[in-house]
Amino acid sequence: MNRNTVRTSVVAVAALLALFPATAMAAAPNAAPNAAPSAASTGAATAVAHHHKVLPQGTVATSRGRSLRVRAGAGVTYRATGTLRSGRQVSLVCKKDGTSVHGNRVWYRLAGHRGHYVSAHYVRVVAGAYVPWC
Helix, strand or coil: CCHHHHHHHHHHHHHHHHHCCHHHHHCCCCCCCCCCCCHHHHCHHHHHHCCCCCCCEEEECCHHHCCEEEECCCCCCCCEEEEECCCCEEEEEEEEEEEEECCEEEEEEECCCCCCEEEHHHEEECCCCCCCEC
């Protein structure tokens, strides 16, 4: 079997299992008492079907309620593409070295904003969250 066939088969099985909740399949009245547990009841299929990536979260923290400029690249020389208010929650894709802002050279790329960055100096990342390097 080639990769394409395997990938198509896995997607088809995951889609089929998504139609039937695991609890309904585990409690099927006609199931044989000595039968091996199904993939749905063991949770094996849920690991395959789950493909969403959880992104680290941060909160914009600017002084005196000022807005934070969102930039087209990792630096103050890139054009501003928008602003974010202090207290706003943001999803972070990755971090990158850029121009220094108050001694901090790290910039975060924002999720949902392809190529848009904010200075890490003004973003407080949720405790324990890891932001990977771009």
